Amino acid sequence: MLAPNREGWLCRCSCKLVFPVSCSLVKLLEETRQWWFINSKLQAVASRVAEEMGVKLGEEVGYTIRFEDVTNTDKTVVKFLTDGVLLREMMDDPLLSKYSVIMVDEAHERSISTDILLGLLRKIQRRRPDLRLIISSATIEAKSMASFFRSSKRHQEAGATDLGPSKEPAILSVEGRGFNVEIHYVEEPVPDYVQAAVSTVLLIHDQEPAGDILVFLTGQDDIDAAVRLLTEEVQSHGKKSHGLIVLPLFSGLPRADQDLVFSPTPRGKRKVVISTNIAETSLTMEGVVYVVDSGFSKQRFYNPISDIENLVVAPISKASARQRAGRAGRVRPGKCYRLYTEEYFVKQMSSEGIPEIQRSKLVSCVIQLKALGIDNILGFKWPASPSSEAMIRALEVLYSLGVLDDDAKLTSPVGFQVAEIPLDPMISKMILASDQLGCAEEILTIAAALSIQSIWVSGRGMQKELDEAKLRFAAAEGDHVTFLNVYKGFLQSGKSSDWCRRNFVNAHAMKKVIEIRAQLKRIAQRLGIVLKSCESDMTVLRKAVTAGFFANACRLEAYGHNGMYKTVRGSQEVYIHPSSVLFRVNPKWVVYHSLVSTDRQYMQNVITIEPSWLPEAAPHFYQQRQLGPSIH
DNA sequence: GAGCACTGC
Numbered sequence A: 001m002l003a004p005n006r007e008g009w010l011c012r013c014s015c016k017l018v019f020p021v022s023c024s025l026v027k028l029l030e031e032t033r034q035w036w037f038i039n040s041k042l043q044a045v046a047s048r049v050a051e052e053m054g055v056k057l058g059e060e061v062g063y064t065i066r067f068e069d070v071t072n073t074d075k076t077v078v079k080f081l082t083d084g085v086l087l088r089e090m091m092d093d094p095l096l097s098k099y100s101v102i103m104v105d106e107a108h109e110r111s112i113s114t115d116i117l118l119g120l121l122r123k124i125q126r127r128r129p130d131l132r133l134i135i136s137s138a139t140i141e142a143k144s145m146a147s148f149f150r151s152s153k154r155h156q157e158a159g160a161t162d163l164g165p166s167k168e169p170a171i172l173s174v175e176g177r178g179f180n181v182e183i184h185y186v187e188e189p190v191p192d193y194v195q196a197a198v199s200t201v202l203l204i205h206d207q208e209p210a211g212d213i214l215v216f217l218t219g220q221d222d223i224d225a226a227v228r229l230l231t232e233e234v235q236s237h238g239k240k241s242h243g244l245i246v247l248p249l250f251s252g253l254p255r256a257d258q259d260l261v262f263s264p265t266p267r268g269k270r271k272v273v274i275s276t277n278i279a280e281t282s283l284t285m286e287g288v289v290y291v292v293d294s295g296f297s298k299q300r301f302y303n304p305i306s307d308i309e310n311l312v313v314a315p316i317s318k319a320s321a322r323q324r325a326g327r328a329g330r331v332r333p334g335k336c337y338r339l340y341t342e343e344y345f346v347k348q349m350s351s352e353g354i355p356e357i358q359r360s361k362l363v364s365c366v367i368q369l370k371a372l373g374i375d376n377i378l379g380f381k382w383p384a385s386p387s388s389e390a391m392i393r394a395l396e397v398l399y400s401l402g403v404l405d406d407d408a409k410l411t412s413p414v415g416f417q418v419a420e421i422p423l424d425p426m427i428s429k430m431i432l433a434s435d436q437l438g439c440a441e442e443i444l445t446i447a448a449a450l451s452i453q454s455i456w457v458s459g460r461g462m463q464k465e466l467d468e469a470k471l472r473f474a475a476a477e478g479d480h481v482t483f484l485n486v487y488k489g490f491l492q493s494g495k496s497s498d499w500c501r502r503n504f505v506n507a508h509a510m511k512k513v514i515e516i517r518a519q520l521k522r523i524a525q526r527l528g529i530v531l532k533s534c535e536s537d538m539t540v541l542r543k544a545v546t547a548g549f550f551a552n553a554c555r556l557e558a559y560g561h562n563g564m565y566k567t568v569r570g571s572q573e574v575y576i577h578p579s580s581v582l583f584r585v586n587p588k589w590v591v592y593h594s595l596v597s598t599d600r601q602y603m604q605n606v607i608t609i610e611p612s613w614l615p616e617a618a619p620h621f622y623q624q625r626q627l628g629p630s631i632h
Numbered sequence B: 001g002a003g004c005a006c007t008g009c
Helices: A022-031 A038-052 A083-092 A112-127 A139-158 A193-207 A220-235 A255-260 A318-326 A342-348 A363-371 A388-400 A414-420 A425-437 A440-450 A463-473 A479-492 A497-502 A507-526 A538-552 A613-617 A624-630
Strands: A061-065 A068-070 A078-081 A101-104 A132-138 A170-174 A181-185 A212-216 A244-249 A270-275 A288-293 A296-303 A308-315 A334-338 A553-556 A564-567 A573-576 A589-597 A601-608
Touching (some): A038 A078, A078 A083, A083 A363, A112 A132, A112 A139, A112 A363, A132 A139, A139 A170, A181 A318, A193 A288, A220 A244, A220 A270, A244 A255, A308 A589, A318 A334, A363 A388, A363 A414, A363 A425, A388 A425, A414 A425, A425 A440, A425 A507, A425 A538, A440 A507, A440 A538, A463 A479, A497 A507, A538 A601, A573 A589
Parallel strands (some): A061 A078, A101 A132, A212 A270, A244 A270, A288 A334, A573 A601
Antiparallel strands (some): A061 A068, A296 A308, A553 A589, A564 A573, A589 A601
8 A cells, every 4th residue: 555665754744644543653753763774664664553553564564575575465455565566566467456545655755666656657547547646755846746647637638548537646745844953054165075074073062062963975985084084183182072972874884883873872972973875864863963964975877878877976955955954853953064155055056856767777667667568668757757868778778688679579588587587687688598508506696796786895994805805716707706606605604794704795795695696596486497507617607697798798908008998889998997806817808797987987897708609699789790800 | 906875676
C-alpha cells in the first residue's frame, strides 16, 4: 500500500487520510535511534505500525526491501517497500493490480526510481480508475506534482479509451517540522569555505551556549582539512577551542569511527561533526543545535557527448539549504550559519536541485522501462525529462549489447534476461555470457564486486600498506581476477573481519558482496544459468567480461606515450588508474569497468583481453577493420 | 602515482 523510501517519510505530513496510526508514526520516528540504514528505519516503522494495529509483522503489515521480503501473500494488507522494489514488482504486474492505494513518499527528492515510478503511475491511472494515489512531496514541489498528474487527466479525456473518470491523486505537501532555526549569512562572499567553516565553528564555540555543531562540507578532502585545522587549534593554544571534540563523518569512514558521532557528548564538552551530505537526509544526530553550511556538495553530472559521469563540487539548492538548516532544530531552537550571502541565497541559488535523472546515465533506466512495456521511450512523460542525447546514448548501448533489436524492442531471451538482473546491463550481459563460457561461479563474484564502490578500505594515510596488501592478491589478468582472489581469501578466513582489517579489505563491503552474490545466484538459477566454475581457466572468464564490456575496449599507444591508451571506438585518451593492479603494467589491450575523470580520464577496474575477442563478442559493433593492423 | 557525495534493485 505504501511506497516510502526515505528516512522521515510520513513523519511530517498529516496523513489521517491514509492512516489512523500516523500520530504514532511521528512518535516512533522521533524515538527511533536506528538511524543507520534507511532500510532498517523502514523496517522499524513497519514493525511499529504492526504493533499499533495489534498484528504480527509479516502478516497483515509487512515490508519488502532488497534482501528481505517480510510479507505474506494471503494476509498482508499494508506493505512498506522501497521504490526500487515496487518497480521490480511492476515487471510482473504492470498495472500493480494487487494494490488499491499507493502512496509515494518524499516524491520531491526526485531519485531516478521515484521519477520512473511517478511517470508510470501517471500512465496506469488511465487503466486503473479505481487506483487511489497519494503523493507526498515538499510544499515547494506540490504544485508541479499536481499539474504533472492533471495533464495526464486531460490526456485521458482526449483518449479513445473511456474507463470512467479517474480520481486525481491526493498531493500531500509536507513541511519540515522541528524547532525554529535562526539563519545567519555572511556579509561578504568567503574565498575559502573550509577556512570559513573552521573560523565559524571556533566563533560559535566561543560565544554560543552549549549544543553540538554540524558542519556540511563536500567530501573527504575538505573534511580532512577542516578536521586537521580544528584539531591543531585544539592542541595548540586551546583556549578558544577548549572542550571541542572534532569528528569527521562520511560514508567511507570505518563503522567504528562513524559510531563516535552518535556517542553522547560528555558534560562540559561540545561535539563538532564535519560531514558530507550523508547527514543531510540519510542520518540524524540528536543534540545538534548549530549548523554550518558551506553551500556546496558533490553532485553527479553526466555528459552524454563524452558519455562520462563525473562527481563535481557544485552549489546546493535552496531546498538543500533548508534541509541542512533544519538539522539544527531537532531538539530545540537552533542556529544555522550559511557561508554565503543572503543576496546569493535569494537571487542566485536555484530553488530545487537538478533531478537525478537529468544528471545520470540512463542505460539501466531505459531497460527498466522497456521491460515494463514502454515502447515509445522518447515519448514517455517524465516529471522531469532527461535529455534526448542521453536517451539515445542509452539506446545505442543497449542495442550494441544485443538487448534491444532494430525496432528498439527487448530481444528474446537476452533482452528480457538482462532486464531481469538488477544490475548495470553491461554486468548483466557479462553474467549471461558466463553461462555459455562455463564460468558463472566466478563471474557472479566479479559482478557483485563491481556493483559496489570499492572492496578496499578508504586508503588515505596508509597508502603504502594498502598497496602492499593489494599486491598479495594481485593477478596478472587484472582487477577482476584480483577480486576473485580477495573473495577466496575472505571465505577461507571464515569471513573474518580481523582478516579484512589485516588485508585492508573493507569488511562492510565484503558483506555486501556476499549478499549481492547470493541474490544474483538466485536470479541466475531462475534464468537457468548453470553455475559452473572455470577453475583456473582465466581465458573464458576474460571473454565473459569482454562480452559485457566490449564497448570499453582500449589499446595502448605506441612507446613514448607514457601509458596512454585510446578507446577503440571513440579514440578517447585514457589511462589506467593508479589504484588498478595493472597500473604501470600497461598491457596492450584492456577493457575497463568505468572511467573517472580528473586531470585525465582514468580507467578503473581493468582486465587484459585479446583484441580478436572483440568482433566475436560484438560483431556489429566492431568490424575487423576498425581494430587495425595490430591484431595478431 | 591518484582520489572515492548518497541512495537503490
